[in-house]
Amino acid sequence: MANGWAKEGAVQEQIDSTVDxxxxxxxxxxxRGESLSHCEECDAAIPxxxxEALKGVRLCVACQNEQDRNQTRFSGYNRRGSKDSQLR
Structure with missing residues (x-):
């Protein structure tokens, strides 16, 4: 069932788009590409x-963990359009 002026299936289309x-x-x-033998950041040897497990690896485990921790979360678009989300 569509809400308001939205066409039938619009909510599912928004969900699919977000997942895509x-x-x-x-x-x-x-x-991608060839793995490095030494880390780009600290020059430590990469086992x-x-x-072999991860093709194209460029960082050692410690530097990769640090990068993962510091990586900002992507918020995406506000596709809900609810009143509550517009107030933030």
């Missing part, structure tokens, strides 16, 4: 097992 956007962002962040 998140998948696209995640895939864009995957490493062979890590280089």
């Amino acid at each position: 956007d998140a998948l696209r962002r995640a895939r864009d962040q995957l490493p 062979q097992a890590r280089r």
